[in-house]
Each structure stands twice: as structure tokens, then as C-alpha cells.
Amino acid sequence: MSGPVRVAIAGSSGKMGRMLIETIVNSPDIKLAGALDLPGSPALGQDASAFLGKASGVAITSDLRQGLANADVLIDFTRPEGTMAHLAVCAELGVKAVIGTTGFEAAQKAQIGALAQKIGIMMAPNMSVGVNVVMQLLEVAARSLNHGYDIEIIEAHHRHKVDAPSGTALQMGEVVAKALGRDLKECAVYGREGVTGARDPSTIGFATVRGGDIVGDHTVMFAGAGERIEITHKSSTRVHYAEGALRAARFLATRGPGLYDMADVLGINPPA
Structure with missing residues (x-):
């Protein structure tokens, strides 16, 4: 694809969400396109990068469709129930997803596999x-x-x-x-x-x-x-998780539907 990869962040006011946003702001080939948070969050309506003293022009919202409208890829490090709701909307809108959430049950993993037939999903418990x-x-x-x-x-x-x-x-x-x-x-x-x-x-x-x-x-x-x-x-820091997630977003931007992991992103071949 031409131009920067447009990325939306779930849980944008949390520690990992903020680390992701900071990493995106410092990445010339990635653009922040959406910022999601829970209904009732005090961060709703604020500029997503205001904590950095910079304006991104992206307001934090709890409206999934609004937050994903301009995104190519969603990065989600939230909780299983939230991630499943996000993925359902991603599949509707054709938005790919990088999933760092953990704690999924077997049935939820099966649902993710089914959704990966519609969109590209990179799922890994650790992006480092x-x-x-x-x-x-x-x-x-x-x-x-x-x-x-x-x-x-x-x-x-x-x-x-x-x-x-x-x-x-x-x-x-x-x-x-x-x-x-x-x-x-x-x-x-x-x-x-x-x-x-x-x-x-x-x-x-x-x-x-x-x-x-x-x-x-x-x-x-x-x-x-x-x-x-x-x-x-x-x-000792979450920076390498964020950098790995952005690497996964770049990877997904050029891939079709399917369920991928970090070995795919990194091109690591299993030992013979």
C-alpha cells in the first residue's frame, strides 16, 4: 500500500495505549487514525496525544465505528470481552487487527479464527x-x-x-x-x-x-x-511491545485475510 499505515488504538488512555500512541507519533510511516476507550472514560473527547504536549487531531471516542472509520489496522491490548467486540466491528468494516490481548477462552479463540477468514489478524501474547x-x-x-x-x-x-x-x-x-x-x-x-x-x-x-x-x-x-x-x-519498559505491534501493523497492511503470529511477522522459521 502507498502512504502511511493508518492505525487505531484500543484502550488509548491506558499505559500500553499511550505507549503505542507515543511510538506512532515518532514513526514517519505510521499515522494515528483512531483512538478508542471505554464509555465513561474521563479521556473521552480529548486529543489522543495531548499527554505528549502534541496535537494529533484524533479525539478519543467510545464509538467503535467512528474510531475505526479511517483506520487500516486496529491495535488492541485490552481484555478478551472488549477485543471480541472490537473484532466484530473490524470484520464489518474490513479493518485488520493486531491483537496483544491475553486470557482468551477456547471458544473465543475459535471465533477469532473464524473472523480471520474475513480480515487479516495478527495475534500474539507478546509482541517483543x-x-x-x-x-x-x-x-x-x-x-x-x-x-x-x-x-x-x-x-x-x-x-x-x-x-x-x-x-x-x-x-x-x-x-x-x-x-x-x-x-x-x-x-x-x-x-x-x-x-x-x-x-x-x-x-x-x-x-x-x-x-x-x-x-x-x-x-x-x-x-x-x-x-x-x-x-x-x-x-523494563513497554516500548519494545509497542515497536513489535507497529511492526505487525506494517506486516498486516500488505497481507490478506488470515490468522498470523509474530513468527510470520519476523520471518522466523521453526527449527528443523
Whole structure:
């Protein structure tokens, strides 16, 4: 397509929404075309980039059709129920979508797959380029450390995060389980308390930490006899999430209907 990619932001007055808007303002090939927020938000009617001391000419609105009218792509890092409502309107209007929301139920994921037959949707629990490289490293590690190593996934986020484990931690578990020929639904252990007995070596454990303003830390531990391998990613800012989301928006702008992930965006080929 010619000209800048026109992007609308959902949850535009939240921390991630503002980071996305700031990143767009500093991106010459992306244009802010819409800004959405919940009905009743005190930000409604304000210029979307006013917090930067700059005017974008885009007012924050709760009217989905108004907010999406001039957009090529919606970027959505909100909550499942909101994202599903946004996607329904995107499909009506032919607006593509970059989805960073986590916590979807199986039925909602199936709906997203159906909507992707009408519009391009890029969905990933983590837009960070670094995290998606880590996913590739985990696949290699799991295939190599497939006997004699216990696998534990530890994640930490800020006190306001509402879902646990994080979508990124779950994706890490799915990558590892697939590489080992296991089904994460059957082998995941999400909590331990009391007398649990010896650890089942076929399981993948998850531990969740919530506190303060932790942006996002993830560690996958392969614990063997006499050695421990840890693959860790730590985020100190949301900037790389925003940059990854804009990279995904550029990618979608040249693609037709379909359900894509960050591996598609980054051109990462799975290990042979």
C-alpha cells in the first residue's frame, strides 16, 4: 500500500495505549487514525496525544465505528470481552487487527479464527522481538533436553495484571510441550501446596508472581542432575511491545485475510 499505515488504538488512555500512541507519533510511516476507550472514560473527547504536549487531531471516542472509520489496522491490548467486540466491528468494516490481548477462552479463540477468514489478524501474547526469539530458543532447548530435566516456568508481572499465568508463559509452555510431544493441557501444573509427593517428571510447572510495577519477567528452567539451564527474558519498559505491534501493523497492511503470529511477522522459521 502507498502512504502511511493508518492505525487505531484500543484502550488509548491506558499505559500500553499511550505507549503505542507515543511510538506512532515518532514513526514517519505510521499515522494515528483512531483512538478508542471505554464509555465513561474521563479521556473521552480529548486529543489522543495531548499527554505528549502534541496535537494529533484524533479525539478519543467510545464509538467503535467512528474510531475505526479511517483506520487500516486496529491495535488492541485490552481484555478478551472488549477485543471480541472490537473484532466484530473490524470484520464489518474490513479493518485488520493486531491483537496483544491475553486470557482468551477456547471458544473465543475459535471465533477469532473464524473472523480471520474475513480480515487479516495478527495475534500474539507478546509482541517483543526478543521474546519471540526466546520462543525459538526454547524449542531447540526442549528437543535437546528431552530426558532427565524437569521444566518449570516462572513469570512475574505488575500488581494490576488480571490473568495468570501470563499469555507469554502459557505460550512458552506450549512451545516446550509441543517440542517434547506432549499436550500442555495434560501435563501443566499451575500450583503446588501441601504434601504434593515427588515431582512427576512428565509435568511442566508454572509459578506466578504479581507485585509492584514489574513490566514482565519470564524464565524457563530446565533442571537436571548437577546442572540447571535457564532461558530468561526481562522487560523494563513497554516500548519494545509497542515497536513489535507497529511492526505487525506494517506486516498486516500488505497481507490478506488470515490468522498470523509474530513468527510470520519476523520471518522466523521453526527449527528443523
